[in-house]
Amino acid sequence: xxxxxxxxxxxxxxxxxxxxxxxxxxxxxxxxxxxxxxxxxxxxxxxxxxxxxxxxxxxxxxxxxxxxxxxxxxxxxxxxxxxxxxxxxxxxxxxxxxxxxxxxxxxxxxxxxxxxxxxxxxxxxxxxxxxxxxxxxxxxxxxxxxxxxxxxxxxxxxxxxx
Amino acid sequence: xxxxxxxxxxxxxxxxxxxxxxxxxxxxxxxxxxxxxxxxxxxxxxxxxxxxxxxxxxxxxxxxxxxxxxxxxxxxxxxxxxxxxxxxxxxxxxxxxxxxxxxxxxxxxxxxxxxxxxxxxxxxxxxxxxxxxxxxxxxxxxxxxxxxxxxxxxxxxxxxxxxxx
Numbered sequence: 288x289x290x291x292x293x294x295x296x297x298x299x300x301x302x303x304x305x306x307x308x309x310x311x312x313x314x315x316x317x318x319x320x321x322x323x324x325x326x327x328x329x330x331x332x333x334x335x336x337x338x339x340x341x342x343x344x345x346x347x348x349x350x351x352x353x354x355x356x357x358x359x360x361x362x363x364x365x366x367x368x369x370x371x372x373x374x375x376x377x378x379x380x381x382x383x384x385x386x387x388x389x390x391x392x393x394x395x396x397x398x399x400x401x402x403x404x405x406x407x408x409x410x411x412x413x414x415x416x417x418x419x420x421x422x423x424x425x426x427x428x429x430x431x432x433x434x435x436x437x438x439x440x441x442x443x444x445x446x447x448x449x
Numbered sequence: 450x451x452x453x454x455x456x457x458x459x460x461x462x463x464x465x466x467x468x469x470x471x472x473x474x475x476x477x478x479x480x481x482x483x484x485x486x487x488x489x490x491x492x493x494x495x496x497x498x499x500x501x502x503x504x505x506x507x508x509x510x511x512x513x514x515x516x517x518x519x520x521x522x523x524x525x526x527x528x529x530x531x532x533x534x535x536x537x538x539x540x541x542x543x544x545x546x547x548x549x550x551x552x553x554x555x556x557x558x559x560x561x562x563x564x565x566x567x568x569x570x571x572x573x574x575x576x577x578x579x580x581x582x583x584x585x586x587x588x589x590x591x592x593x594x595x596x597x598x599x600x601x602x603x604x605x606x607x608x609x610x611x612x613x614x
Contacts, residue, residue, distance in 0.1 A: 421565065422528050429564045436564040440527050443567055 290316035293338065293372045300331060315362070315373040322376040326386045332363060332372070333391060339367045343388070346398035348406035353432030357383050357406055378408060380431075387413040405430040467606045474517070474543070475506075475601040478594055481516035481540070482509035486523025488550040488584040495587035507594055513539040518597065519574075520590075524552035524559065525567040537574045545601070547593050548576045551583040558583075 288296070294308045297318060304324040309317045320328055332340040340363040349358045361374040378385050387410035389395040399410040400419040407428035410416055418425065424441075427434055436445050453463050480502075484492055496502045496509055510516040513536045525533055537546065548570050551557030556568035570576060577600060580593040 420528075434564075441531065443527055443530055443572060445527070445564060445568075 288337070288368070288370050290318075290370075290372055293370070294318050296335075296337070297328065297331075301328060304328070309375075315371065317360070317373040317375050319375045319377070322378055322385055325374070325376055326388060326391065328374065329361075329388045329391045339365045340372065342366055343392035343394040343398075346388075346395055346402065348402035348408050348430070350406060350430065350432050354380075356380060357408060357431075359385055359402060359408060361388075382409070383407065384409045384411055386411050387416075389413050404428065407431060468602075470606045471602045471604060475598040478505065478507040478518050478545075478597065478601075479510045479516050480507055480518040480520050480547075480594075481513055481536070482511050483519060483536070484522045485525060485529060486550075486552060488522035488552070491584045491587055492520060492522045492549065492590060495590045500587040500591065502591065502594070505591070505594055505598070513537075514541060516540055517543070518545045518547060518594075520547045520549050521553040521570045521576075522549045522584075524557065525570050526565050527567055528565070530567045530570075530573055533570065534573045545577045545597055546570070546574055547578045547580060547590075547597060549580045549582075549590060549593070550585055551581065554579050554581065 290310075291308070294305070294316075297320075298305045301320075301324060304321045304327075306319040306321060309319060332338050342364045343361060344364050345360075345362040347360045349360055351358070356377040356379055358375055358377050363372050363374070364370075376385060383406075385408060387395065387399055389399055389410070390412065396414065397419055399413055400416060402408045403410060403413075403416055404418040404420050405428055417423065421429075426437060429436070438444065438446055457463070484490075494500060496507075502508065507518075513519075517540075519537055519540060521533065537544070548554050552559065552566070553570045556563060556566050559566035560568060567573065578593045578597050580589050582589050585593075
């Protein structure tokens with residue numbers, strides 16, 4: 288199926304939970320969906336005979352400008368039918384919370400921990416949501432564009448030495 | 450050795466214990482097998498057949514207890530920095546540190562915006578030799594090791610240091 292057909296299929300199934308279909312020259316065609324129905328949509332993508340999206344290739348947090356909402360982007364691939372789709376959800380900057388899909392796609396487990404670590408996006412229902420790259424006692428989420436690096440970490444200077 | 454020269458038979462050499470110890474020590478720079486980033490690739494290459502670090506008595510050890518030299522080969526993240534310090538403390542005296550490449554020297558490309566990178570490993574452990582490069586070629590690492598050998602040979606071992614009783 289083409290992305291356009293998958294989008295039509297999702298709209299028929301989920302109605303107004305599907306917000307829009309974005310096609311840009313340089314990006315994969317993306318379906319923007321409402322965050323609260325993400326888990327349902329993922330289950331549908333995985334279990335429907337005509338779609339069979341068995342692989343979540345990638346999950347990424349994203350901060351476009353440091354002011355507007357954060358987003359999470361999901362790249363799916365069906366290894367049986369060899370088609371692709373990209374989902375995108377938006378979540379508020381402060382207390383950003385998304386439902387975890389780690390119990391649907393195992394890939395999401397570490398990827399969601401990474402998004403939590405670097406963007407501070409909480410994933411509800413994640414089995415073990417803790418930092419994956421930075422130390423446990425790190426403060427802040429450094430890939431957010433409004434992040435300001437601390438001067439010291441455990442007595443080691445972070446800012447450049449003058 | 451002045452007056453003692455040629456006083457003995459041919460197969461006896463006269464030297465000071467300091468020199469003997471330093472000579473033997475500098476000929477066995479066992480380095481800690483410890484790669485942090487792409488510099489480690491060059492370190493491996495330096496140890497492998499073409500450059501063959503063992504010509505200089507330098508061979509990799511996997512335990513800090515057995516190593517004389519720590520080659521900090523790569524980017525020291527703040528998370529790794531605490532481990533680097535602990536591993537350095539686990540090495541037996543006398544111990545030496547070679548800072549290999551721009552990252553270990555000064556933070557390298559992460560100098561300005563790397564929120565997660567230590568800006569120079571000399572902030573946490575004392576460094577004996579700095580090797581510039583990004584990454585330095587094996588020849589540069591070998592030169593660094595030879596510089597360290599030179600430094601080791603000039604060190605007083607048994608003689609009383611200045612101010613020592």
